[in-house]
Amino acid sequence: MNNQPIGFLDSGVGGLTVVKESLKQLPNETVYYVGDTKRCPYGSRPVEEIREFTWEMVEFLVKKGVKMIVIACNTATAVTLEEIKKTLKIPVIGVIIPGSIAALRVTQTQRIGVIGTEGTIHSGQYPKAILSKYKNANVFGLACPKFVPLVESGEYRSEKAREVVEETLKEMTEHNIDTLVMGCTHYPLLKPLIQDAMGESVTLVNPGSETVSEASMLLDYYEIPAEQNTDQMQHRFYTTGEVETFREISSSWLPLDDIHIEHIDLG
């Protein structure tokens, strides 16, 4: 048993979609979350910058004493997962392999779309992970750089968001896919709009859910799950950006009453 928190990180508020799954599947676990809102989006940044910023978040969480790290950001996973895993002594997981497994589980036609940031799509990590498990799958990637700013600004339910999503996904609707991976942790906040644009015949996959199932298995494997002692639990959220904007999005998205949010500076 180990009551230390699990650390989650993302370039902004996107990783909250993974935290939401954690609160559901791992209710005994304390969450420490860091979102680098000030420097978001990461998706169109050079690889070296993504690596540097991600390491800063990892080091912050390690100093806070987390027992496991969930890289709740596809872009950061694509660039840094392997080296972070090799360097740290605690378990580290990313979202791309769990997302790929979840897609293969639901597809009937093996025609799978993946939407994500430019960084994630250009890294080729999703097709690599999916094809390594099933070589005859057809994987179609599409970068959607306009989606993250819609979420970070809190406009993810607006008419403008609907138009942007519909326009961007037009190309994806031509591939006759039956499964679409939301390969950016910000995208589940746009899920109703993405579903409308793709049509009901396409199943949307949120890698966050599978990632938390994997985290759950690892906690058991390493014998470090938390005890059932919710009185002591104090989730903490850290942002490099505006606390108030972060509060608005997190309180409408997470089933928590009193969210502890602090501003921090990184780098």
Ligand code: DGL
């Ligand atoms: N939420 C992140 C992801 O899953 C990145 C968004 C961004 O900063 O561009 O890729």
